[in-house]
Amino acid sequence: MSVAEIEAPKPGRSYLTEGLTIRSWLFTTDHKRIAILYLITITIFFFIGGIAAAFVRYNLIAPEGMIGSAETYNRLFTMHGVVMVWFFLVPAVPVTLGNFLVPLMIGARDLAFPRINLLSWYLFVLAGAVVLYALFTGGLETGWTFYTPFSTLYSRGNVAAAALAIVISGFSSIATGLNFIISIHRLRAPGMTWYKMPVFLWSLYATSVILVLATPVLAMLLLLLTFERIFHIGVFDPAAGGDPLLFQHLFWFYSHPAVYIMILPGMGVISEIVPAFSSKPLFGYKFVVWCSIAIAVISFLVWGHHMFVSGQSLFSALVFSLLSFMVAIPSAIKVFNWLGTMHKGFIRFDAPMLYAIGFIGLFTVGGLTGLFVAALAADVHFHDTYFVIAHFHYVMVGGMVSAYFAGLHFWWPKITGRNYPEMWGRAAALIIFIGFNFTFFPQFILGYLGMPRRYHSYPPEFQDLNVLSSAGATILAAGYLLPLFYLTWSLLRGERASANPWGATGLEWKTSSPPPSENFAVTPVVTEPPYNYPLREATHSHV
């Protein structure tokens, strides 16, 4: 390695220019290129899921349903759910930003197992191909939850193929999770102790633990489901001595932790952005770190709160309700810590920060309405109504997708070497925030009024709020299309980015934008605490 390279990598040489052929991309083991492959893949799925959602909102404009057939409608919302959960939300931040940033943030050249990383992408693409086959040749009408015995004995469509696709995508998740856990344990740069790691890494670590522990349960469950459907083995069929509730227990044993697989990385992104744009260290770093771990642990013990009216015992319901309140506490603490970080900061309002502030607001609404459905008697009314839909979209879309966009904008200069157009970024953040509330807030009221979810048609008294919600969805859709255009434009025409355009801390900003294939010319040595932002004009207290 020449001296010139150690001082500064040559301009123009980066992981993007290392090979220009399709082959150099499809057979790459560079975590940064794999992140790009994933980014393209999940963007496609985001828009497939989004189009299905658009049809759902279109259908609900009229009480009798704008789409003539309930079968079609059921297939559309099932497609929306399956694609968005397993092919966008679960992978979104880990496989794109995580893949790109984990080695950069720990000061490594790559993940621990670069070829397994590539394998995970191929598995994901295979899973995606199978699920698209399932959804477009017959589809399925079970909802993303596959409740038995409807899914096993009474529904038509490609349940088995979709289940298989999800199992395959699960292997992809496990590969990524293992890779992150081992990389974070083994490949940290000299001086990068655990408490010097950025919270983003802690979040991904917690996420990976859940992925590795919970996903096998889902795989097992979906194989049982498939066997039951094809061979009638009788695990879930009461007529054969099985128990349909067993399915729900196992399903939520995975799917509730999965909610935190989706949101924890988002919280990690916000924990990077808020300090960077407040020019201040993260408030209560260790509390935020341990809250992530606490969430990962408690998330395994709350699955029964999806079954308060399903026929589980009174005692279980009480225990699960209490634990569900407990799991909300670490999330609340995080929100307070982000606010504490902004306190007395020097706040800038670039697009990532606007998305992050949007995240804090919407996630707080989502979290607080989670208390409504954790409180037993209230859940008896809200369960399976639009209130629940609104609640988890506030967390998953208002929260998680906002965090994903926040992170995408924040690290866009690092990933692509180009700045995105700032005004467009801010406009999109604002439009998404407004469109989102317009779409989903009316659904809280619809839920209170008793409109059940997954209804193709509905009594006329619910129409006004549904029309409002669908109108909001058009604004939201415009908001999501904007970044597709201006980010793509910036790839070609955006101004060249400097190594650290935001003045942020973290090893990823110490290398060039975009980084060279080997990430760092020399292995960095970490001496500073995380978020070591200069306190401009700050005077220190000595409490």
Added chain:
Amino acid sequence: MRLWLPQASSSAAESDYLMLALVLAACAVLALVFGLIFVYVFKYRAGSGRDRGAIMEKTWRIEVAWTAATLLVFFGLFLWGGDLYVRLFRPPANALQIYIVGKQWMWKAEHQGGQREINALHVPAGRPVQLVMTSEDVIHSFFVPAFRTKRDVLPGRYETLWFEATTPGKYRLFCAQLCGAGHAQMIGEIVVMPEPDFQDWLAMNGGTGSGSMAEQGKILYMRNGCSGCHGGIGAGGAQSASTVPAPSLAGLYGSPVTLDNGEVVIADEGYIRDCILVPEKRRVASYPPIMPSFSGILGEEDVLKLVAFIKSLAPEVQR
């Protein structure tokens, strides 16, 4: 645009108070969070020359404070929601029982007098009603927004739900659990009537011929050969005519039964159902295991009638 929901059951107001408390708590936190965001983005924007003063470096006191405060509020809400929930699922002893069978895609109801209705349920006001519910196919969910209550209806078991309707009127009944293409059509009407009107309604709809549920159950009991082993009708299911050792059914309902594994269960509707359809599941002790399964022979509604008949054999007449 209607933004309120009628309160038509004895628990609806209580549920609404709980929800109102949740709304107020949520609004207080939201006001705090959004308030702080607005204040901070204004006061501490990068361009503001305001003196930031001392920055807090030790944070654990404030962390412990807001964690404790959150814990306290959450625990209060848990107790409140849990208390009402427990009461929502413990029916009073004198509740009027009505049987519900869900199927793709309709609600079938049968009153003890044999009155049947589909996608409608007439109930008296001011008297607790307990629904004994099962499904013929997939999972459904019996949801009455005006009563603020719902309960899933599962195949292969009985779930119960009770309420006391307070205000006469017509209220919506929904299926809340995705059950197939006709899910959104699985809608019905709850008709709450003053007690005298309800009695009139029962009288007007009961005369259609086949008698009360227990009477119909008695016919099924004879026709399906139950009496051959469990004894004839009357005289409390006496064993005299029986040559096969089978337990007497008189007074069975509500009494403790010792199973062949030593466990003791109370013979409720679900137990009697299991004995008819899945007898190997919970066999009574000290009788040979010769009870055949009637699964596939008797439908859920027939089984409910047999259950009603066996309940009527109780020494103390139920209700």
